[in-house]
Amino acid sequence: MKNVYETVGNGNLMQGFAEVNAMPLEKAWAYAKHPVACIDCHDPKTMELRVTRPGFLSGIKALKEHEGIKNYDPNTMATHQEMRTFVCGQCHVEYYFKGPEKYLTYPWSKGVKVEEIESYYNEAGHKDWVHAETGAPVLKAQHPEFELWSQGVHSKSGVSCADCHMPYKREGAAKVTDHHIRSPLLNTSRACLQCHHFTENEMKERVETIQARTRVLMDRAEAALLDLIDAIVKAKKAGATEDQLKLAYEMHRKAQWRLDFVSAENSMGFHAPQEAARILAESIDYARQGQVAVEGLQRA
Secondary structure (H helix, E strand, C coil), X not given: CCCHHHHXXXXXXXXXXXXXXCCCHHHHHCCCCCCCCHHHHEXXXXXXXXXXXXXXXXXXXXXXXXXXXCCCXXXXXXXXXXXXXXXHHCCCCCCEEECCCCEEECCCECECCHHHXXXXXXXXXXXXXXXXXXXXXXXXXXXXXXXXXXXCHHHHCCCCHHHHHCCEEEECCEEEECCCCCCHHHCHHHXXXXXXXXXXXXXXXXXXXXXXXXXXXXXXXXXXXXHHHHHHHHHHHCCCCCCCCHHHHHHHHHHHHHHHHHHHCCCCCCCCHHHHHHHHHHHHHHHHHHHHHHHHHHHC
């Protein structure tokens, strides 16, 4: 059984991927017969876990090369436990469409931290759009769950996505992975208490505390960013030049990228609480630096 890319590429995964990337969406849809299915994560002959997404195959290869491992192939070199995350990381990631060919690319060649991805985009000269009010060339995060999870204690402890979102259960005498993929908070007993020897209520309270604190930081980062945007708009109306606003544009790009990185990631900070807090703190700082720079123009 072939996936879409293998079908289009007559068995050649990467060739088919390149062809599909360049297609108008309506044409690509003609090849999509189903949403995510068993074959996206499992070999149909052996049911072993496998990575099928060319974007992840190229992205993880670039990341591992950055870490000093050449020619990395998760399908032959990853452990079973790593694959229980990699099959999820095929989709739950940051990505962009590179060049006129619109080649789907995971920007991991410098690493997966927020500033490493930002450095990649800066070097590539990439912007997702130009902000309508300020004119700053800004970035849009997609849903960087894999990237943020990689910075957290669960990742460092060898816990996979499936351990929490697809915990093991018993069916008769068999131990199987629960394919009802959902939030661990809806299944705390099997998702959390296998490792954490506390009550379900305490575990939920821990998660909710992290998420509530993250939400407060996000609100403050949003307020700081809006103040920067308003300051730039005011300065432009007062006659500030593009050259004078260069630093403010840079701070806008940095602040918005960091805020969006956490906002678009679907754990509300839980996957890596300290990292999420660091990123939002930097967002606030960059926004305020930009605001100070713009207000300095008005006083000059």
